[in-house]
Amino acid sequence: xxxxNNSNHCVAHICLSKGWxxxxxxxxxxxxxxxxxxxxxxxxxxxxxxxxxxxxxxxxDVFEVSSQANALFKIRTLVNWxxxxxxxxxxxxxxxxxxxxxxxKKMTGCRVIFTEHMGVTRPKKDFLxxxxxxxxxxxxxxxxxxxxxxxxxxxxxxxxxxxxxxGTEFKKPDRTVNDIKQELGLTDQQHIIGLxxxxxxxxxxxxxxxxxxxxxxxxxxxxxxxxxVGGLSAQDGADExxxxxxxxxIDDAKLxxxxxxxxxxxxxxxxxxxxxxxxxxxxxxxxxxxxxxxMAAGKKIVAAxxxxxxxIIANTxxxxxxxxxxxxxxxxxxxxxxxxQDISNLAKKRAKKIFSIHAHVQVLSDIYINTPS
Numbered sequence: 001x002x003x004x005n006n007s008n009h010c011v012a013h014i015c016l017s018k019g020w021x022x023x024x025x026x027x028x029x030x031x032x033x034x035x036x037x038x039x040x041x042x043x044x045x046x047x048x049x050x051x052x053x054x055x056x057x058x059x060x061d062v063f064e065v066s067s068q069a070n071a072l073f074k075i076r077t078l079v080n081w082x083x084x085x086x087x088x089x090x091x092x093x094x095x096x097x098x099x100x101x102x103x104x105k106k107m108t109g110c111r112v113i114f115t116e117h118m119g120v121t122r123p124k125k126d127f128l129x130x131x132x133x134x135x136x137x138x139x140x141x142x143x144x145x146x147x148x149x150x151x152x153x154x155x156x157x158x159x160x161x162x163x164x165x166x167g168t169e170f171k172k173p174d175r176t177v178n179d180i181k182q183e184l185g186l187t188d189q190q191h192i193i194g195l196x197x198x199x200x201x202x203x204x205x206x207x208x209x210x211x212x213x214x215x216x217x218x219x220x221x222x223x224x225x226x227x228x229v230g231g232l233s234a235q236d237g238a239d240e241x242x243x244x245x246x247x248x249x250i251d252d253a254k255l256x257x258x259x260x261x262x263x264x265x266x267x268x269x270x271x272x273x274x275x276x277x278x279x280x281x282x283x284x285x286x287x288x289x290x291x292x293x294x295m296a297a298g299k300k301i302v303a304a305x306x307x308x309x310x311x312i313i314a315n316t317x318x319x320x321x322x323x324x325x326x327x328x329x330x331x332x333x334x335x336x337x338x339x340x341q342d343i344s345n346l347a348k349k350r351a352k353k354i355f356s357i358h359a360h361v362q363v364l365s366d367i368y369i370n371t372p373s
Contacts, residue, residue: 009039011089011368012082012110013055014097016068020050020237020264021198022289023093023117026166028054030361037365042085044071044078044100050235061085071100079107089113089368092136095124102135111137111373115164119146119286120153130155138371140164142287143308164367165312167360168292168351173273180270184227184260191224193332194275194299196268196290197282199230200239204281204304205246210325211279211332213253218333224258229271231264272297277332280309283322288312295351298344302331312355316347 011034013027028051031041040060045052047064055062063081065071071078082104090101092114101112114136124133133154139161141147147163154161173180178188186192193212197203205228215221228246231238250259265271272278278294278301285291285307292312294301301317303309310319318335320327335343 008086009368010085010087011039011041011091012063012085012087013041013043013091013093014101015043015051015093016046016065016071016097016100017051017094018046018049020231020235022287024051024237025054026115026117027051027091027093028058028060029169029357030167030364031055031060032058033357033361034365036358037362039365039368040085042087068096068100072103075103075107079104082108082110091115091368093117095120098132098136102132105135109373111368111371113138113140113367113371115140115142116146116150116154117142117286119143119149121149123153125153125155136160137373138162138367140367142166144311145308146286164363165355165360166287166289166292167355167357168289168296169357170296170352171269173270174267175270177274180274184262184274186225186227186260186274187223189223191221191277191336192227192275193224194227194229194271194278195281196229196271196278196293197280198237199228199232199243199246200237201242202283204279204283204322205242206249207322207325208279208281208328209246209249209253209255209259211328212258213255214325214329215332216255216258220333220336226255226259227262227271227275228259229262229265229268232261236264268293269297272299275299277302277335279328279332280304281322281328282307282309285309291317292351292355295347295355298348300335300340300344301347302328302335313347314350316343316350318343 015027017024034041042061043055044063047066052062090110090112092101105112133156141150141163151158212226232243278299280303288309304322305319306322318331320331
């Protein structure tokens with residue numbers, strides 16, 4: 001907790017999560033750009049967590065709590081903190097935080113916006129959820145896929161649920177390709193097949209590893225490397241049991257010298273710059289932030305033909321079954337052929353037209369202003 005914000009418009013992001021994935025990165029990411037639309041942002045987060053640090057890193061105020069119960073214990077202090085900063089909107093990112101938001105709305109009159117980042121799969125229409133969601137003024141779904149799920153499962157009038165695709169920054173690499181490859185022990189001649197994303201079940205690592213093994217029979221890929229980008233510890237968002245299982249599978253497949261783990265990185269433009277093909281084999285992706293990052297970087301993309309990825313990538317990449325290693329291997333070979341040279345330019349154009357972080361924040365600002373309480 002630091003300075004008092006005197007802006008006319010202020011939103012408080014509530015994100016009580018100990019994880020570190022796309023959901024947790026989102027609040028600070030959009031908050032960097034909200035001042036362009038006349039909004040300041042503050043945050044309510046777990047003390048010492050990565051979400052809190054992400055806000056402190058951009059110079060924004062944070063109200064830190066040790067638990068959800070601690071937030072309720074400090075509720076009067078929190079209410080005063082929000083009023084001092086002229087907060088008029090509470091923006092939640094986890095359904096478990098909506099109870100706190102409902103109480104704060106009662107005490108401050110703030111509107112409540114909830115970005116549903118996952119897509120609800122089971123109905124939430126019991127008495128408790130009806131009470132909680134009765135305090136939500138707008139639900140934002142991050143894809144058409146999650147929009148359909150949320151309309152079906154949430155106790156909210158469909159008119160209060162809309163789709164808002166996420167946005168990405170267009171950052172160029174700040175190092176040469178050769179320098180980045182050298183850091184990772186890669187040579188300039190090697191094909192790099194990239195798999196960015198959280199290391200956990202459902203992201204398709206095992207399918208892509210099987211596909212990569214099949215590619216070893218193709219002379220064009222005999223020197224290729226599989227670059228897996230993502231944190232390897234729980235602190236960096238990984239499922240550590242999953243990581244160990246993946247490492248064991250790599251050993252069993254005798255691919256240890258062919259697979260490179262980068263660990264968690266803040267310099268994704270640099271990592272994307274060295275990838276010849278970006279693979280996104282997630283079976284049930286709610287949106288696909290890695291997809292629009294790869295599109296913005298103008299990369300060739302092979303992705304799963306399920307979840308939200310088809311609506312995000314459209315015709316700017318190759319879409320294949322998330323269950324088929326053979327399909328992924330064939331698509332990786334296919335997209336490297338000469339008649340697919342323009343597909344990466346199509347991806348970049350689509351990203352610039354639809355998935356700019358500036359356009360996203362502009363729409364988000366309009367929602368903050370125009371959503372009735």
